Amino acid sequence: EVQLVESGGGSVKPGGSLRLSCEVSGFSFSRSSMTWVRQAPGRGLECVGRIKTKTDGETTDYAAPVKGRFTISRDDSKNTLYLQMNSLKTEDTAVYYCTTDSDYFDSGAFYSVFDVWGQGTMVTVSS
């Protein structure tokens, strides 16, 4: 069974740091690009950032609101994805999901999809 399990969420004061983990099982993690998506309370979905595979250089990209503060990394030997969050702001309060970032092929094109999700972990930034 494919599973993604996030951990590390909690409460932190503005300016603080937190590291989220996403442990995966049931599929080839090392061959999968991964993305973090967040959802503020009562709000919609927002991509936080992505990390590609080692084969693709473990390239990362980030959403503008978190660039320079958040870092995504991976440890393929532990089947684990990480999100290091520094200089946290109140607007970073959200449920954070990890998701597989796959390419599905149809009619001559590859389509990027988020096809397997974790259950989410809550991060609260408040004084």
Added chain:
Amino acid sequence: DIQMTQSPSSLSASVGDRVTITCRASQTISRYLNWYQQKPGKAPNLLIFGASNLQSGIPSRFSGSGSGTDFTLTISSLQPEDFATYYCQQTFSAPRTFGQGTKIDIK
């Protein structure tokens, strides 16, 4: 960034109703459009990719159409388990952005 606008933001419907949700992109995105369903307290679930391709395991009452800037998600006969929030997402260019969501509740 490409802005995705869904309409309506919410709707009330009955079991058996045909429901259509629209999603408009601020610029052309070809067919790089996905739809997700999210139930309260749960992670989103992929329904449709590439504008009209049904994800494996998703019931055939769900369908998607469109290309360019205008897209629709249709549920042909609403079932009790379909009451949820639906999001479109463009993957044409980074950042891959979502619509604000459409919540379907029971009339």
